[in-house]
Amino acid sequence: MDGATERAGRHLSNRAEVSSRVAGPPKQSLDGAPLGVQMIPMAMDPDLPPENRTGLSMILYCGKGREMTQNKFSEAVMIGALKQLEAGRRAEDVGREVGVSKHTIYAWKAKYGGVTVSEAQEARQLRDENTRLKKLVVDLSLDKEMLKALIAKNGWSS
Numbered sequence: 011m012d013g014a015t016e017r018a019g020r021h022l023s024n025r026a027e028v029s030s031r032v033a034g035p036p037k038q039s040l041d042g043a044p045l046g047v048q049m050i051p052m053a054m055d056p057d058l059p060p061e062n063r064t065g066l067s068m069i070l071y072c073g074k075g076r077e078m079t080q081n082k083f084s085e086a087v088m089i090g091a092l093k094q095l096e097a098g099r100r101a102e103d104v105g106r107e108v109g110v111s112k113h114t115i116y117a118w119k120a121k122y123g124g125v126t127v128s129e130a131q132e133a134r135q136l137r138d139e140n141t142r143l144k145k146l147v148v149d150l151s152l153d154k155e156m157l158k159a160l161i162a163k164n165g166w167s168s
Contacts, residue, residue, distance in 0.1 A: 083108070085130035088118045095119065 087108065092115075094104045101112040108115075122130055 083110075085122070085134065086127050088122055089125065089127050089130060091115060092119055092122060 091104050091108050094107075095101060095115060101115045105112045105115045125133075
């Protein structure tokens, strides 16, 4: 290592020592993690192999921070744009008019191609109801698991 590189390395290490003495130890949250770092309990860690995860922990972990964004375009707008595309207009022009990219227009075409507005609205209502029912099943499964754990803990099983 030449002299300039060695001096630069020493300079950087001295700066780190000075900043740690001035700033003190890094600030931590109540659970001991550095501020800004979210701690995931080990049973909920998605990086663990499935055999090390418990069913209850996966139910709790599912959906954390995974809310889907709402589409700001109605089915009528999407299908209207597709009808313009079928009439011969270019995807770039239709997308510019609606306020989306040509790739979004093609995605809409793949999803809603050949569908009427009422069919698309009905499909969305069914998807929303299915999502609501899935959440209900998760809540009931969680309640069942908690009751099983309580029965096992208290020895009330027969």
